[in-house]
Amino acid sequence: MFNQKTAWITGASSGIGEALAVELARQGARLVLSARRETELQRVAKATGLPADAVLVLPLDVTDAADLAEKVQTVLARFGRVDYVFQNAGITQRSLVQDTDPVVYRRLMDVNFFGAVALTQAVLPQLLTQKSGHFVVTSSVAGKIGVKQRSGYCASKHALHGFFDSLRAEVANEGLRVTIVCPGYIRTPISSSALSASGEVYGKSDRAQEQGMPADECARRILKAVAAGREEIYVGGREIWGIYLKRFFPAILSKIIRNRRVEG
Template sequence: MYFSNKIVLITGASSGIGKALALELAKQQAKLILTARRAEVLAEVQEECLQYTQHCKLLSFDLTDSAQIAPKAAEALQLFGGLDVLINNAGVSQRSPVTDTAPEVDRQIMEINFFSAVNLTKALLPHFVKQGHGHIIVMSSMAGLMGFPLRSAYSAAKHALHGFFETFQTEQPVKDLHTLIVCPGRINTPISLSALTGSGQQHGKMDDGQKNGIPADKCAQIILRAAEKKKKLIKIAKEEKILLAIKRVLPSLYYRIAHKAGMKP
């Protein structure tokens, strides 16, 4: 098993895809460091993981508090004495049109979806460069490859991740440091519940898209296989792949379909 004994830090491990990744990695006997803000929920995930692996530690903090990034990264490196895999997974979605979204909400969405991944990666990079190997997995979205209604700042943040991490892939500071950008379509997780409205409130509804989405455990398995194969980018999606193909060959149709499919929150 590829991840056996590897030390893996997962952000956003209290829920959804992050939790599913934690469980899959626990089954492969990885040494896990799980992070998120809600310590009590994270402790429940830890308990589940400990049924499969003996090694699962927690580090709960708010990734948007930039002052905490360096000390928490240093603490993470101490927990098992190193790090092999960083999974930048934490994120918050959006359900509001551009016309109704406060600028502070745009910034909040950029902070968690873009800057937190950049800041944490930079804090851990000296370790990876010195070590000479490792994996960085970055959770983007199909909304990082095309715009979709009610997700302007979210889509912008995910597009920004591509600009940043694709550049990083071209720079490749050490040969054996592999970066994978993951673009899921709709996955069955509670992400729509915590998605932000234009005033910064939580949307609070489980959307049909999420309810009928790809199961999170299947998504996690695909991500880990792609990382093992050292892929650079993967799409885990159904209809969204078709929409992206339409955008490339017939852009005018993409705008109409996306508008029709996405304007209702």
């Protein structure tokens, strides 16, 4: 499925993005690795075991929309096409609504939502020209459910669903696909790099995150779903049942969320 296909991964320097890079390489893909930290991207590129001509380290900040058109051309100059765009760049928060500086909300939306929108618009013309391509977007269980101390994160992930559901409908007859991934607790450093109420780094790892699904198992499940053409998938442990409670028994879920203690 992925052999000799070009997969562009944002957020590739750690966590789910890194795990996707390693697994895609194992399945024979050619990789474009993007994130802000070039040294970490170089480490991931080495970890994939791919030869130099099969991997492109392409540092970028998804919030710098003016730079994205040039980045797309760099990818095309190297590989000639883009088959998969794994949009995995993202940050979270740990703060109450009453305490959160509006700057934090803008930062969350810029990275998690507007960054994904900007890259999509930059690469979409090429995929339409090819008449093929697949956007794989990392949302979250929080993209379906609002929880304490994550108001901006939840809002940004909810927004992804509206945008990419609309895009899927628009490009369905053009040979393009969209898969939205909703991970639950995955063993990644996302919580320790969360934003506090003032915008500083939270700096602590959540217990639930530490006990979550290993990132490599998450990556394998994502790729299996992408290969099957799934439109939306939920990956994690029992926390994903919250999505079904929200749909069928919303009052029960609301009570659970209200009464749940938060760390910190």
